[in-house]
Amino acid sequence: MEHIVIIGNGISGVTAARHIRKNSDKKITIVSAESKYFFSRTALMYVYMGHMKFEHTQPYENWFWDKNSIDLKEGFVTHLNTDEKILTFKDSSTLAYDKLIIATGSKPNKFGWPGQDLKGVMGMYHKQDLENLEKHAPNKEVCKRAVIVGGGLIGIELAEMLRSRKIPVTFLVREASFWNGVLPTQESEMITKHIKEHHIDLRLSTNLKEIKADENGTVKSIIIEETGEEIFCNVVGLTAGVVPNIDFLKDSNIATKRGILVNRFLETNIPHVYAIGDCAEQHEAIGQRRNIEAVWYTGRMMGEALAQTICGKKREYNPGHWFNSAKFLDIEYQTYGWVFSERDKLEHEKYFQWQHPKENICITISYDKNTHQFLGINTFGIRMRHEIFDKWLTENKPIAHVLEFLSDANFDPEFYKLYEVEILSKFNQENNTNIQLKKKSWKRIFSL
Amino acid sequence: MKFIQQTGLVIFLIGLALFIGAIFTGSFSLTPQELDTFISEKGYKSEIIKDELSKAIVDKEDLNIFAFSDKVITAIETSNNYYDALIAKYNAEKNWTKKGQQYQYKISGKLHSTSFTLAKKAGKGFAADNTALAWFLTFGLGIIGALLYIVPDVVLLGKPGIKNDGIFLNAATNRGWIGWFAFIFLVTFYILLYFYPDFIVNWVYLVDPISKFTSGNPASQWFLYGFLYCTVMTVMAVRMYIKYRHSKYQILRTTSVLFFQIVFAFLIPEILVRFDKPWYDFKNAFPLDYDFFFKWNLDELLASGTFGLFILVWGVVLTVVVVPVMVYFFGKRWYCSWVCGCGGLAETLGDPYRQLSSKTLLSWRVERIVIHSVLIFVLVMTGFALYTFYSGAGEVIGIKTQTIQDIYGFLIGAIFAGVIGTGFYPIFGNRVWCRFGCPLAAYLGFIQRFKSRFRITTNGGQCISCGNCSTYCEQGIDVRAYAQKGENIVRSSCVGCGICSAVCPRGVLKLENGPEEGRINPTEILLGNDIDLMELVNKK
Numbered sequence: 001m002e003h004i005v006i007i008g009n010g011i012s013g014v015t016a017a018r019h020i021r022k023n024s025d026k027k028i029t030i031v032s033a034e035s036k037y038f039f040s041r042t043a044l045m046y047v048y049m050g051h052m053k054f055e056h057t058q059p060y061e062n063w064f065w066d067k068n069s070i071d072l073k074e075g076f077v078t079h080l081n082t083d084e085k086i087l088t089f090k091d092s093s094t095l096a097y098d099k100l101i102i103a104t105g106s107k108p109n110k111f112g113w114p115g116q117d118l119k120g121v122m123g124m125y126h127k128q129d130l131e132n133l134e135k136h137a138p139n140k141e142v143c144k145r146a147v148i149v150g151g152g153l154i155g156i157e158l159a160e161m162l163r164s165r166k167i168p169v170t171f172l173v174r175e176a177s178f179w180n181g182v183l184p185t186q187e188s189e190m191i192t193k194h195i196k197e198h199h200i201d202l203r204l205s206t207n208l209k210e211i212k213a214d215e216n217g218t219v220k221s222i223i224i225e226e227t228g229e230e231i232f233c234n235v236v237g238l239t240a241g242v243v244p245n246i247d248f249l250k251d252s253n254i255a256t257k258r259g260i261l262v263n264r265f266l267e268t269n270i271p272h273v274y275a276i277g278d279c280a281e282q283h284e285a286i287g288q289r290r291n292i293e294a295v296w297y298t299g300r301m302m303g304e305a306l307a308q309t310i311c312g313k314k315r316e317y318n319p320g321h322w323f324n325s326a327k328f329l330d331i332e333y334q335t336y337g338w339v340f341s342e343r344d345k346l347e348h349e350k351y352f353q354w355q356h357p358k359e360n361i362c363i364t365i366s367y368d369k370n371t372h373q374f375l376g377i378n379t380f381g382i383r384m385r386h387e388i389f390d391k392w393l394t395e396n397k398p399i400a401h402v403l404e405f406l407s408d409a410n411f412d413p414e415f416y417k418l419y420e421v422e423i424l425s426k427f428n429q430e431n432n433t434n435i436q437l438k439k440k441s442w443k444r445i446f447s448l
Numbered sequence: 449m450k451f452i453q454q455t456g457l458v459i460f461l462i463g464l465a466l467f468i469g470a471i472f473t474g475s476f477s478l479t480p481q482e483l484d485t486f487i488s489e490k491g492y493k494s495e496i497i498k499d500e501l502s503k504a505i506v507d508k509e510d511l512n513i514f515a516f517s518d519k520v521i522t523a524i525e526t527s528n529n530y531y532d533a534l535i536a537k538y539n540a541e542k543n544w545t546k547k548g549q550q551y552q553y554k555i556s557g558k559l560h561s562t563s564f565t566l567a568k569k570a571g572k573g574f575a576a577d578n579t580a581l582a583w584f585l586t587f588g589l590g591i592i593g594a595l596l597y598i599v600p601d602v603v604l605l606g607k608p609g610i611k612n613d614g615i616f617l618n619a620a621t622n623r624g625w626i627g628w629f630a631f632i633f634l635v636t637f638y639i640l641l642y643f644y645p646d647f648i649v650n651w652v653y654l655v656d657p658i659s660k661f662t663s664g665n666p667a668s669q670w671f672l673y674g675f676l677y678c679t680v681m682t683v684m685a686v687r688m689y690i691k692y693r694h695s696k697y698q699i700l701r702t703t704s705v706l707f708f709q710i711v712f713a714f715l716i717p718e719i720l721v722r723f724d725k726p727w728y729d730f731k732n733a734f735p736l737d738y739d740f741f742f743k744w745n746l747d748e749l750l751a752s753g754t755f756g757l758f759i760l761v762w763g764v765v766l767t768v769v770v771v772p773v774m775v776y777f778f779g780k781r782w783y784c785s786w787v788c789g790c791g792g793l794a795e796t797l798g799d800p801y802r803q804l805s806s807k808t809l810l811s812w813r814v815e816r817i818v819i820h821s822v823l824i825f826v827l828v829m830t831g832f833a834l835y836t837f838y839s840g841a842g843e844v845i846g847i848k849t850q851t852i853q854d855i856y857g858f859l860i861g862a863i864f865a866g867v868i869g870t871g872f873y874p875i876f877g878n879r880v881w882c883r884f885g886c887p888l889a890a891y892l893g894f895i896q897r898f899k900s901r902f903r904i905t906t907n908g909g910q911c912i913s914c915g916n917c918s919t920y921c922e923q924g925i926d927v928r929a930y931a932q933k934g935e936n937i938v939r940s941s942c943v944g945c946g947i948c949s950a951v952c953p954r955g956v957l958k959l960e961n962g963p964e965e966g967r968i969n970p971t972e973i974l975l976g977n978d979i980d981l982m983e984l985v986n987k988k
Contacts, residue, residue: 011913040913040914042912043912046612049613049614050612050614050617050618051615051616051951052915056915056918059913059915061808061809164614198606198607297910301974301978304973304974304977304981305978305981315981316978317978318977318978318981320975320978323909325954327953329609330694334955383955383958386975386976411905411958413697414946415700416697443963
């Protein structure tokens with residue numbers, strides 16, 4: 001029986017394992033040094049915040065793996081012999097494979113800051129980071145202040161986590177407005193304002209110079225690059241993005257750049273060795289996507305696609321329309337299709353934007369200013385139906401169509417106030433059009 | 449703000465302590481006239497009960513309720529033992545006539561209920577005589593304290609949004625010592641209410657004036673329970689309004705359950721009694737209302753003229769037509785989390801405990817076996833009751849209808865619905881009864897699962913498997929198991945509280961009523977991936 005070994009039990013590896021099991025009776029082993037059982041990394045924050053216990057982050061009960069004949073091996077792979085097809089672990093034990101799937105995910109970026117390896121300096125990515133944070137920042141008495149470096153999604157989540165225990169947070173962000181490399185200004189400014197309302201000491205256009213230690217080698221303070229200001233703190237969170245977690249491949253013959261180089265079939269340069277998820281790097285970008293996509297959904301999709309290949313139905317990794325979501329403190333964010341920030345936006349891409357006068361609700365629709373084709377939408381504080389937008393993107397609908405049928409796309413809970421009328425009237429006013437809103441139709445919604 | 453909150457907590461605890469302390473106050477003694485009236489009202493024929501009770505409880509000083517109860521029960525038992533001895537004696541003598549005559553002298557009925565009726569006439573003391581002040585010091589302080597504790601959350605919780613910080617770090621909401629205390633308190637309360645009503649007669653005094661105002665009668669322990677129920681729900685509804693103030697669905701739903709509890713379950717029945725009509729809760733559908741088809745109830749309804757007949761017809765129509773039709777259009781949520789009293793308490797008092805329900809596959813298996821057993825039990829029992837009603841025979845295939853009814857009333861009506869159903873909130877979550885026991889929920893569940901427009905839609909591929917939905921599902925549904933597969937949630941046990949949708953950080957879940965077609969949509973490959981692959985594997 002063919003033995004499939006998967007290194008990494010995150011969403012990519014586990015999805016691959018599940019789909020291989022559905023389609024075959026191959027022997028499957030998942031290897032992990034982080035935790036025996038699969039858990040949802042995105043939910044770690046809720047454990048610290050007391051919304052959940054760690055066990056709640058595990059999508060499958062512990063009997064699931066045995067019942068589905070998926071072996072779990074705890075161990076850290078130190079060496080990979082692709083000629084003999086053998087993995088060697090830290091404890092010198094070995095494991096032979098027929099096909100190997102590398103799904104080792106990411107690790108936090110570190111840019112060589114002085115003091116970046118001190119006690120009390122941490123990322124927020126692994127289960128061990130959570131345990132580390134619990135140790136260094138159990139409450140506001142032990143951790144009198146925390147400094148977070150890097151204004152991305154993990155940074156704002158870490159800030160929210162610490163604030164849930166009333167720990168004062170200073171948040172250093174390189175950009176002039178939060179996440180404005182990704183979000184249009186309207187949205188970036190709204191989130192920036194919201195962060196400040198949550199009593200987070202947000203420092204924009206600010207970089208870290210160094211982290212200083214006390215006599216025990218623990219974090220004492222940080223120095224700001226621009227001003228030289230020293231901020232005393234007990235915890236420093238490094239959340240300036242992530243990089244593929246592939247150090248263990250250094251002396252292997254697997255080709256890597258920042259990540260493990262793969263083709264569209266997710267194959268590496270070595271036969272029978274594949275890479276999926278955050279650690280995989282496409283030779284050439286797919287559409288407008290990045291070569292490395294460190295997103296939950298893309299990891300899952302790669303797992304789905306590769307499982308077919310492994311089970312004899314060779315398939316390219318061929319992701320559909322881009323989508324993503326996040327939550328910034330109290331504000332939910334969803335995106336479908338491509339909406340780029342002003343910085344990255346192309347010449348033909350035009351925004352239509354609407355913002356609620358008081359609430360934290362806004363949308364940006366990106367469309368082609370020549371053909372009026374709908375390109376993508378960002379929504380904040382409004383939930384939208386994935387199916388509908390996926391369909392409109394596939395059918396290359398014009399923006400007028402999107403607005404006309406916007407009620408079909410709304411996914412807010414029942415009885416919520418809807419804003420389609422306001423949104424449409426603003427568009428009509430700005431563009432001198434007369435688009436009329438169609439009533440929500442179940443028939444249209446479900447004729448997919 | 450924090451100070452107000454702490455003051456509120458102290459006031460609440462003082463109110464609670466006085467409330468519990470009130471049980472031990474007062475003295476109980478009857479006048480000879482009162483005893484005579486009681487015996488003739490009850491129609492006791494025993495020749496020695498009067499003497500026994502006179503010795504025990506007439507013109508006494510310093511009898512607290514426990515001593516009083518003990519003496520009443522001893523008196524009744526003495527009387528019954530006396531006649532049992534006679535029965536045994538005549539039995540030995542084979543004097544059947546004499547033996548048969550003795551049975552009429554025996555006193556039947558629940559001892560603590562009899563003791564309650566006597567105690568209700570016999571009490572003096574703080575609760576009985578200074579009712580208004582005593583009410584204020586118990587109910588009043590409890591309400592004021594609780595509100596002072598709850599209302600500052602408007603400010604303290606910060607901006608509107610999901611407020612679950614620290615729930616699993618708190619001894620009250622994570623089965624810590626506070627949770628266990630709440631558990632012991634609630635279980636004790638229900639045991640006293642159902643089985644030792646005489647012990648809480650002082651509490652009943654507290655609500656006498658309110659009962660007299662609504663129905664014109666002095667309060668029973670059930671009036672106390674009804675009043676307490678409404679009070680607790682109202683106070684905890686304020687908490688719901690604050691916690692979920694960003695969610696209109698939650699606000700409307702809370703208002704709805706509160707309205708149906710206060711108006712339909714509490715006020716209307718009391719007012720009916722005032723106009724000499726039968727006590728009836730118009731929203732309480734059979735088989736949750738398990739004694740609707742009992743002989744005594746049918747007899748009472750049929751004796752109440754047109755109005756009784758109307759109730760009878762409505763009760764049948766409610767279960768046979770209204771309930772299933774509404775479930776078809778809106779799911780069982782229209783009843784379980786918008787109308788029902790049990791649901792109402794679970795969604796207000798029980799909300800802090802929703803995360804404690806078990807999500808294991810094992811508990812789902814147990815749930816299905818137990819809840820459907822209760823449904824079968826209630827249906828068989830009702831069959832017996834109707835047979836008895838029509839034929840007049842007290843037995844079916846050698847089993848007494850009354851025995852079956854008593855067993856159900858004790859095991860399901862009292863122990864399961866009350867002691868376990870509510871008492872276990874702080875340990876097993878707030879829907880123990882609704883999930884494992886309620887026969888109406890089982891019936892609604894069938895319709896919801898097989899013939900309904902209701903579902904929780906999963907939003908394409910947006911799920912990140914975080915588990916908030918499953919954690920906060922009071923019915924113990926593993927919502928995530930469906931959502932992470934891109935599959936809609938269609939489950940018989942879902943009561944449509946809407947919290948899974950509220951706590952989802954990615955906007956993945958929406959409760960909605962739509963066409964039946966495509967409601968259940970098993971998928972393997974989620975939306976967002978290669979369209980060909982999706983079609984190939986999902987075999988649409």
